[in-house]
Structures are given as C-alpha cells and as structure tokens.
Amino acid sequence: MKKQILSLVFSSALLGLSSGSQAGNMISTQELLQDCKGTNGTFITCEIYGQAVYDTYLVTRNSKTAPEFICLKQPAPTRKEVIQEFIGWAEKNTQYAADPAADSVLRFLAGKFPCGK
Numbered sequence: 820m821k822k823q824i825l826s827l828v829f830s831s832a833l834l835g836l837s838s839g840s841q842a843g844n845m846i847s848t849q850e851l852l853q854d855c856k857g858t859n860g861t862f863i864t865c866e867i868y869g870q871a872v873y874d875t876y877l878v879t880r881n882s883k884t885a886p887e888f889i890c891l892k893q894p895a896p897t898r899k900e901v902i903q904e905f906i907g908w909a910e911k912n913t914q915y916a917a918d919p920a921a922d923s924v925l926r927f928l929a930g931k932f933p934c935g936k
Contacts, residue, residue, distance in 0.1 A: 851920035852909045855902050866898050869905070872924040889925070890934035904931060 846868070855865035873889070880887060908927050909915070915923045 845919045845921075847916065848909055848918050848920045848923040849916040851923070852906065852916075855906050855909075862902075865902055868920065869902065869924055870898065872921045873928065875921075876925060876928075887934055889928045889932050891932050901931070 851865060851868060854868070855862065876889060905924070905927050908930075909923065912923075915926065
C-alpha cells in the first residue's frame with residue numbers, strides 16, 4: 820500500500836511538469852505535444868509525463884467500480900514508438916489541443932490499446 824501511495828504522489832507531482840506551465844496550472848495537450856517534439860523542452864519530459872499518467876491510471880483504477888479501458892499487450896512497443904504515435908494522433912486531433920494533456924494521453928492510449936471482449 821505504501822508503494823502505491825508513493826507512486827501516486829510521485830506521479831501526481833510529475834503531472835505538473837512542463838517548461839511552459841506554472842505551479843497549479845494544468846499542462847495542455849499542445850504544450851505536451853511541443854515537449855514530445857522537443858520544441859519546448861527535452862524529450863525526456865514527454866516520456867516522464869506519459870509514463871506518469873499511465874502509472875497513475877494503473878495504480879488508481881479500481882477493477883470493481885471501473886472497467887479497465889487500456890490493455891497493453893506484451894510485448895509492448897517502446898515508449899519512443901508510442902510517443903511518435905501520440906505525436907501523430909495529437910496533430911490529427913487538434914480539437915483536444917487546449918484540453919488537459921493527461922486526458923489526451925488517456926484518450927490516445929485507450930484508442931491505441933483498447934481492451935478486447
């Protein structure tokens with residue numbers, strides 16, 4: 820339990836990371852996209868952010884009250900492959916540019932790795 824709480828706290832802290840955001844403000848999909856492209860900061864910011872969002876999903880999802888909607892099959896693609904696909908997805912889905920990046924990451928992952936029946 821301690822491990823899950825620490826992971827959640829750490830992941831939540833990382834969710835605020837962005838070279839363009841201030842404390843207390845959300846990072847937008849457009850800001851994350853720029854980080855993923857290396858425009859605003861380093862590529863590592865994008866990797867850390869995406870992993871933190873996914874880890875938070877895994878740690879906080881309650882299988883009894885919320886069905887899983889992201890099912891990553893093994894062998895999983897590399898983070899860099901997934902990020903490149905996210906970049907393409909975000910560029911095509913500009914209607915989400917101002918939305919919270921975490922929402923868009925989850926939306927992308929759910930579409931890329933849907934759970935089968």
